[in-house]
Amino acid sequence: MSISHYIKEIGRGKHGARALTRAQAQDLLAQVLDRSVTDLEIGAFCLAMRIKGETTEEMLGFLEATRLRTPLIAPAQDGRATVVIPSYNGARKCPVLTPLLAQLLVQAGCRVIVHGVVQDPARTTCADVLQAMGHALLHSAGAVRDDVVNYLPIEVLSPAVAQLLAVRRVVGLRNSAHSLVKLMNPCMGRALVLGSYTHAEYLEAMDAIYVASGADAFLLRGIDGEAVADGRRFQHIDAYCAGQKHNVQQAQVGRITHVPDWPADLGAAATADYIHAVLAGNFPVPAPIAAQVRHVVAWVNAVPGLCAGH
Structure with a gap:
């Protein structure tokens, strides 16, 4: 061929x-x-x-x-809604707080599946932080549980897509797979995919694809390309129900006036310690992330079909 x-x-x-x-x-x-x-x-x-x-x-x-080439993940056994978080960027200028978002959503009653790369020679990845927090990475899509943060390396979820992503290391440029992984729903049924973009053209492209594909998704300009809200300011967030677009949060205008007490060290250990401290109540959850969690939980509880009980 x-x-x-x-x-x-x-x-x-x-x-x-x-x-x-x-x-x-x-x-x-x-x-x-x-x-x-x-x-x-x-x-x-x-x-x-x-x-x-x-x-x-x-x-x-x-x-x-x-x-057609991905081992699809069955719905949650207890009927809870599934939230899918792609994580392929990692920490560049700020700590990667995708693990904090994932853990807060689990505590709020969602099943959370994070998929992404395991290592990046230039950045701290979500996988690095989760492992520093004591979470094991999954070795099979069939090992997904309902009540924990599930991290599926893309090499496990789709070895073929992982190989395509790896072409970047050879040619030095991103390719279609880098957009693909931020859009895919690896579940058999409906799941809410948390999408993020870095530039305006990606916002327009992702919006068109969500609408045309009838997707269930959230879309925001996250931090460093991750799907977690920027803890320094509130972002514009759109939600999609079977491709129908709704706005759930307007963007904060003006300059950044507050920076959370997150670590200057972007390494996995320091980030894990900070997330543990937030979860223990020693530091507040950054307000934009807390708002993102509230919006997601309210959305999955309101949209018929995202929870098995609806």
């Missing part, structure tokens, strides 16, 4: 490239994930899509191809 005919269409440069249909995009990524094409073709695909940019229909095709 070959994807050369697709590369010919998408590889004509930013202005000359042609978009693929959803079915073509699904077939292309299926061959890439199945490793039925050469490394050279995979590299060409990654670079061509990086230059051209993905359309909504192409991303929908990529999501379908990925879902």
Whole structure:
């Protein structure tokens, strides 16, 4: 098999490239994930899509191809709603507080599944912090529990997608998989996916995909690209119910006037100690994160189908 005919269409440069249909995009990524094409073709695909940019229909095709090759996670046994948190960025300028968000949501009665990378040579990852807090990473999608923070490395959830993400280490550029992992729902049924973006063009792209795919999701400009709210200010948050968009929080205007008592050390141990202190009540939960938790809990309790009891 070959994807050369697709590369010919998408590889004509930013202005000359042609978009693929959803079915073509699904077939292309299926061959890439199945490793039925050469490394050279995979590299060409990654670079061509990086230059051209993905359309909504192409991303929908990529999501379908990925879902067909992912071991989907069964609904919670006790009927609670599932919240999915992609974590692929880690700490760059501020501590990665995705583990704090995840733990607060578990305490509020949600089943939480975090998926992401385990290590990043340049950043402290969510996985690093969770392990420093005493959480074990899962080795199987079937090991997900209802009442704890579940961390599924992408290498476990989808080894093929993990390989595609790893192309970045070779060519030095992100590819379609980096957008894909922030959109995917790895569950059999409905789950609330917490999405985040870093630049305005990603906001527009993710919004279009959530609407077109009928997704259940939250979308905000998180901190350092993570899906946890920036603890220094309130962000604009939109929620999607089967693709229908609703605003649940307006953005705070003006300069940042308050910085939480989080550590200057962005390492895993210091971040874990801070999160433990917050959970023990020794430090307050940063107000924007507390608000994010309240919005998520209220949403999953109000939307029919997200909880099995509804």
